Amino acid sequence: MPDAPLSLERSDDGSGVAVLTFDHGPLNLFDQSMFDALIAHVAELAADPPRALLLRAEGKVNSAGVDVHVFQGLSAAQGADLWRRLFAGIIDPLEALPCPVVFAAHGLTLTAAFEIALACDIILAAPRAKFGLVETVVGLTPSMGGPQRLAERAGSGRARELVMTGDTYDAATLADWGVVNAVHDDVDAAARALVARLAAGPTKAHAATKEIIAAWRSGGVRHADTVTPDVSGALFETDDLRRAVVSFLEVGPGKATYTGT
Incomplete structure (x- = not known):
């Protein structure tokens, strides 16, 4: 053993x-x-x-x-x-x-x-x-x-x-x-x-997905709806989203590199 x-x-x-x-x-x-x-x-x-x-x-x-x-x-x-x-x-x-x-x-x-x-x-x-x-x-x-x-x-x-x-x-x-x-x-x-x-993906976006689904699990769709704006809104200040948006606009989808920040 x-x-x-x-x-x-x-x-x-x-x-x-x-x-x-x-x-x-x-x-x-x-x-x-x-x-x-x-x-x-x-x-x-x-x-x-x-x-x-x-x-x-x-x-x-x-x-x-x-x-x-x-x-x-x-x-x-x-x-x-x-x-x-x-x-x-x-x-x-x-x-x-x-x-x-x-x-x-x-x-x-x-x-x-x-x-x-x-x-x-x-x-x-x-x-x-x-x-x-x-x-x-x-x-x-x-x-x-x-x-x-x-x-x-x-x-x-x-x-x-x-x-x-x-x-x-x-x-x-x-x-x-x-x-x-x-x-x-x-x-x-x-x-x-x-x-x-x-x-290799957008780690904070994955965390947000888990948080939204956890809200659904505990309180249903309406509860998940109430937390989604703030949970998702916070992603707009992440480096990953900002760089991915620029990458999308400059070279198209699927080419962004994520660092988890």
């Missing part, structure tokens, strides 16, 4: 790409050390955001889920505290990162790993990848935000089906449901290419 359950690498070529890799034994189980390491890395990313982030895994599976020892003997209050800590330390700050976040699933992706994927902006999968929220096997329901984020992507009926049956679903099915954004034979290469492309 490696010394650390996760690794965080930042590009040294100035592109602003960060890659967070699960590498915790053959099953990439989320035990206490895995959760602690992920919370620490997400805090590091929040303090110094990249221009794009990729979450991926080594081994045959992305993750076979949570080490059930984490749940053993918890009281109701302790269980609630566990979920609050995981929301506060992983899900909320991951979604709040002001950059595109991509999850690459090359194999089995269960429970906590799937819930983390659902907190990312884009999910890519290999054809052989399978996904499941299988907490019913220990009498639990997914509690890191998976059901509600699945419902947002696939609809409430599909979310109830997936959670209540505890079945696993292949990448093609979840792509058809709108949960997986795309399926690629070489998902790692496709994800790295996408993250590089997104990192």
Whole structure:
């Protein structure tokens, strides 16, 4: 087993790409050390955001889920505290990162790993990848935000089906449901290419997109409409927009270079 359950690498070529890799034994189980390491890395990313982030895994599976020892003997209050800590330390700050976040699933992706994927902006999968929220096997329901984020992507009926049956679903099915954004034979290469492309884009505009969609998620279209003018208006004072407008006028679309400022 490696010394650390996760690794965080930042590009040294100035592109602003960060890659967070699960590498915790053959099953990439989320035990206490895995959760602690992920919370620490997400805090590091929040303090110094990249221009794009990729979450991926080594081994045959992305993750076979949570080490059930984490749940053993918890009281109701302790269980609630566990979920609050995981929301506060992983899900909320991951979604709040002001950059595109991509999850690459090359194999089995269960429970906590799937819930983390659902907190990312884009999910890519290999054809052989399978996904499941299988907490019913220990009498639990997914509690890191998976059901509600699945419902947002696939609809409430599909979310109830997936959670209540505890079945696993292949990448093609979840792509058809709108949960997986795309399926690629070489998902790692496709994800790295996408993250590089997104990192080279207008980072502050991407952050604005996330902020507007977050407003829709919390309050609907009307609420998103109320925040859009200020969120989008601020982009007119970014270097990227100003240079891109000049580039568009002088040499046409698609030739601007963005620095993330």
